[in-house]
Amino acid sequence: MRIGFDNSFLRELPGDPEAGPRVREVFAAWSRVDPTPVAAPRLLAWSPEAAALAGLDAADAEHPDFARVFGGNALLEGMQPWAANYGGHQFGSWAGQLGDGRAISLGEAIGPDGGRWELQLKGAGRTPYSRFGDGRAVLRSSIREFLCSEAMHHLGIPTTRALSLVGTGEEVVRDMFYDGHPRPEPGAVVCRMAPSFLRFGSWQLPASRGDTALLRRLADHVQRHHFPDLHGLGPAGDAEWFAQVCERTAWMVAGWMRVGFVHGVMNTDNMSILGLTIDYGPYGWLEDYDPDWTPNTTDAHGRRYRYGAQPQVAYWNLTRLAQALAPLFGGAAPLEAGLQRYLDAWARAEREMVAGKLGLARAGAGDVALFEDLCRVLQAGQFDLTTFFRQLGEVDPATARPADFAAVSYDAVAAAAVSPALQEWLARYAARLADDPLAPPRRRERMRLANPRYVLRNWLAQEAIDRAEAGDLASVATLLEVMRRPYEDQPGREHYAGLRPEWARHRAGCSMLSCSS
Numbered sequence: 001m002r003i004g005f006d007n008s009f010l011r012e013l014p015g016d017p018e019a020g021p022r023v024r025e026v027f028a029a030w031s032r033v034d035p036t037p038v039a040a041p042r043l044l045a046w047s048p049e050a051a052a053l054a055g056l057d058a059a060d061a062e063h064p065d066f067a068r069v070f071g072g073n074a075l076l077e078g079m080q081p082w083a084a085n086y087g088g089h090q091f092g093s094w095a096g097q098l099g100d101g102r103a104i105s106l107g108e109a110i111g112p113d114g115g116r117w118e119l120q121l122k123g124a125g126r127t128p129y130s131r132f133g134d135g136r137a138v139l140r141s142s143i144r145e146f147l148c149s150e151a152m153h154h155l156g157i158p159t160t161r162a163l164s165l166v167g168t169g170e171e172v173v174r175d176m177f178y179d180g181h182p183r184p185e186p187g188a189v190v191c192r193m194a195p196s197f198l199r200f201g202s203w204q205l206p207a208s209r210g211d212t213a214l215l216r217r218l219a220d221h222v223q224r225h226h227f228p229d230l231h232g233l234g235p236a237g238d239a240e241w242f243a244q245v246c247e248r249t250a251w252m253v254a255g256w257m258r259v260g261f262v263h264g265v266m267n268t269d270n271m272s273i274l275g276l277t278i279d280y281g282p283y284g285w286l287e288d289y290d291p292d293w294t295p296n297t298t299d300a301h302g303r304r305y306r307y308g309a310q311p312q313v314a315y316w317n318l319t320r321l322a323q324a325l326a327p328l329f330g331g332a333a334p335l336e337a338g339l340q341r342y343l344d345a346w347a348r349a350e351r352e353m354v355a356g357k358l359g360l361a362r363a364g365a366g367d368v369a370l371f372e373d374l375c376r377v378l379q380a381g382q383f384d385l386t387t388f389f390r391q392l393g394e395v396d397p398a399t400a401r402p403a404d405f406a407a408v409s410y411d412a413v414a415a416a417a418v419s420p421a422l423q424e425w426l427a428r429y430a431a432r433l434a435d436d437p438l439a440p441p442r443r444r445e446r447m448r449l450a451n452p453r454y455v456l457r458n459w460l461a462q463e464a465i466d467r468a469e470a471g472d473l474a475s476v477a478t479l480l481e482v483m484r485r486p487y488e489d490q491p492g493r494e495h496y497a498g499l500r501p502e503w504a505r506h507r508a509g510c511s512m513l514s515c516s517s
Contacts, residue, residue, distance in 0.1 A: 001060045001069070005078030005107040006116070009196075012221045014214065016085070021126040021135070025097060029202075029214065030082040034075075035104050036125025036135065038187070040169025041071025044468070045143075045476050047150050049484075050161040050193055054109040054117050061164075070191040071166035072104070072124040079107040083127035084197065087205030088269025089320055091304055097205060098269050099129025102137060105197065116195050116225060119163065123189040136172045140465045140509065142188035143476060145280040147464070149192060151456040151483035152277055157255035158248070159277040160194040165476070176508065186469060194276055198222055200321040201269035207324035215328055222273055239334035242325060246318050246342035248275025253314045254349030258357065259455055260286035260385045262307045264296040264513070268317045282513035285455050286385045287500045288410045289378035295458070297512045311346055318342055356450030357389055358429070359443035360436050370432060374425055381418035382411040384499050386455055393447030397430040410499065452486040453497050458511070459504035460496060 009030065016031035018024070046061050060066055068074040075081070083100035090098075104124040109117045122145065123137025142165055149162035171184035198218070206214040223231040223241055230237040230244075252275045256263065263270070264282040272278040284295025291308030299305050305313060322335040329335060354371045355363035363371075378388060387408040395404050402419040409415035438446065456479070464475035482496045490496075504510035 001056065001063055001065055001076065003054055003056070003076055003078065003107075004110045005076075005080075006110050007078075007080050007107050008116075008221070008225060009084075009105075009108065009118070010080055010082060012224075013217055015082075016128065018128075021128060021130065023126075023131060024128050026085045026099070026128055027209070027211070028085060029218065030084050031099075031128045032081070033083050033104060033127045034081050035072030035106075035121055037073040038071050038168035038170055038189070040167075041067040041073050041189075042167045042169065043067040043070075043164060044167050044188065044473055045146060045165040045480065047146075047162055047164070047480065049153075050150065050163045053111045053115060053161065053193065054119065054163065055112050056163075066164070067166050069106075070121065070164045071168060071189050072121055075106070081106055083129055084202070085129065085205065086199055086201035086269055087208060088199070088201030088267050089204075089317070090267045090269070091299070091302070094208070095267075095269075096208070097129070098201060100127055101130040101133050102127070102135040103197075106191075109193075117161075117193045118195065118197055120192050120194075120197060121189050122192060123168075123187065134172065136168075136170075136187050137189065138172050138174055139167065139186040139188040139469060141281070142190045143465050143468060144283075144461050145190050145192065147461060147476065147479055147483065148280045148283060148456050150480060151486070152261070154484050155255070155259055155452060155455070155486050157259070157261070157277060158252045158275055160192050160197075160272075163191040163193050165190055194272070194274070194278070195226055196222065196272075196274055197278070198273045199269050199278070200271040200273065200317055200324070201267075202273065203321060203324040204268060207327065212327045215325070219325070219328060226274055235330065235334070238325075238328055239338065242322065242335060242338040243341040245273055245275065245321070246338045247345040249314050249318060250311075250342050250345035251275065251349050252277060253310050254346065254353050256310060257307075257350075258353045258450060259452055260289075260307070261455075262286065262293065262295055262305070263310065264294060264299070264305055266305045266310065266313045266317065268320050271314075271317050271321075284513070285457050287457065288382040289375060289385045289388075291375070291379070295512050300512065311350075315339070315342055315346075353450070356446060359393060359433070359438065359447040361438045367432070370425075370428060374429075377418050377421050377425055380414065381422065382409050382414045384408045384410065386452065387497070387499060389447070389451040390453055390497075393444050393451055397426070397433050400426045400430070402426075408499065449487055453489055454482050454486045454493075456483055457500065458509065458513070459500050459507075462504065462507065462509045465509065 013029035016026045016028045019032040085099045103122045105120045126135035146162040146165040152159040166189045168187040170187045172187040175182040270279040282296040294306045351363040402422040467475045
């Protein structure tokens with residue numbers, strides 16, 4: 001098993017003079033720290049597609065060293081493990097230094113196509129940023145991150161990837177709901193991948209300390225490797241870089257909204273500078289449509305990170321990034337222009353989302369209003385978001401009736417109550433399609449590619465977790481395979497396209513989750 005490494009992050013940015021996991025305040029971009037070995041690393045699952053990006057294949061995965069390396073017990077030549085330093089706003093409040101508290105990057109792998117992939121172990125042990133934590137992760141959260149990273153990729157949404165899931169042979173004590181009832185759980189390590197794991201908070205921390213030199217070096221580094229057309233262009237390059245970060249963020253969040261994904265913890269330290277979905281913690285997927293739903297128990301009262309607020313939260317976070325970057329600019333105008341690029345990109349992305357979900361050639365302001373009216377009907381009728389839109393693409397709009405959607409509601413009484421409103425909406429929809437240039441086959445195909453049949457619903461992940469904790473990993477492999485083709489009908493796998501079962505309505509891990517992992 002060989003991987004070529006070029007660890008530019010360490011080479012180009014200042015490091016902590018002290019190595020090791022002692023908790024401390026760090027005035028540098030990274031700290032040198034090795035993963036803490038585990039008792040019995042065992043490969044539980046891996047993604048062939050993600051592995052290929054780093055030049056790995058099935059023969060590598062089957063080698064005994066694979067589990068040792070990606071469980072934290074061994075290093076390959078060229079690996080130089082580190083933990084990154086960053087700060088951030090958490091639930092709207094400045095939290096100061098945060099950093100990688102249980103994530104350790106092994107190195108920047110150069111793939112067969114020349115792509116750069118930072119390989120990072122999550123759950124690999126203590127770092128200088130672990131504070132009071134043990135640096136470990138439990139199996140349930142590791143399965144969720146592994147599966148969702150790959151599921152989001154196949155949905156076409158920008159995301160970090162997941163290479164492998166390794167069991168540690170050790171137990172980790174966690175208080176799942178912070179209610180004073182900790183218990184031991186099986187531990188695991190996920191190897192996740194991204195061109196870079198730099199976050200908004202990577203710039204916020206040095207800005208909070210007045211370290212303009214580090215701000216500049218971070219900007220130069222990310223532009224050199226990830227925005228190469230802008231590197232070296234001076235102030236104009238910086239302005240365009242920030243504007244592109246804003247645009248990427250808008251399109252990423254539009255992808256979330258299209259498929260009903262709720263991140264759950266949109267803190268600024270969980271926002272990628274590359275516009276990738278990053279840090280899969282207490283995420284969730286809308287079942288019955290509810291714009292006020294959040295999967296995060298920590299956010300249950302304020303619902304800051306609820307589904308419907310995600311576009312506004314992203315803008316707020318970008319504004320915090322703009323404030324951090326201000327010392328690199330001669331005035332506010334370029335940053336304000338970048339933020340406007342977010343608003344403009346979001347408006348385009350929203351219309352593209354509406355056009356796809358409704359099967360229109362293009363969407364205007366009236367179509368956005370039509371879509372919003374439907375969402376209000378979905379909420380009142382407790383309709384399942386994913387299955388409703390899939391069904392909408394399969395009925396004849398000219399003859400569609402509310403009864404065609406009765407089976408995709410979680411409450412028959414609620415569905416019946418909104419039947420007149422739904423019938424009225426279907427009539428408006430049919431009239432709109434009559435004026436649209438797309439022929440019915442093209443409309444149906446457009447809708448099929450915008451409305452997935454399968455998403456990683458929390459209850460599906462929980463089923464796989466329950467079986468994995470009992471020693472049966474087949475469900476993890478099956479879910480990974482199903483989520484590789486989310487827009488295709490897969491005969492025999494109707495279970496994975498079904499509505500949430502009653503047992504999952506209020507079950508921990510299905511209805512809401514905490515950040516505990």
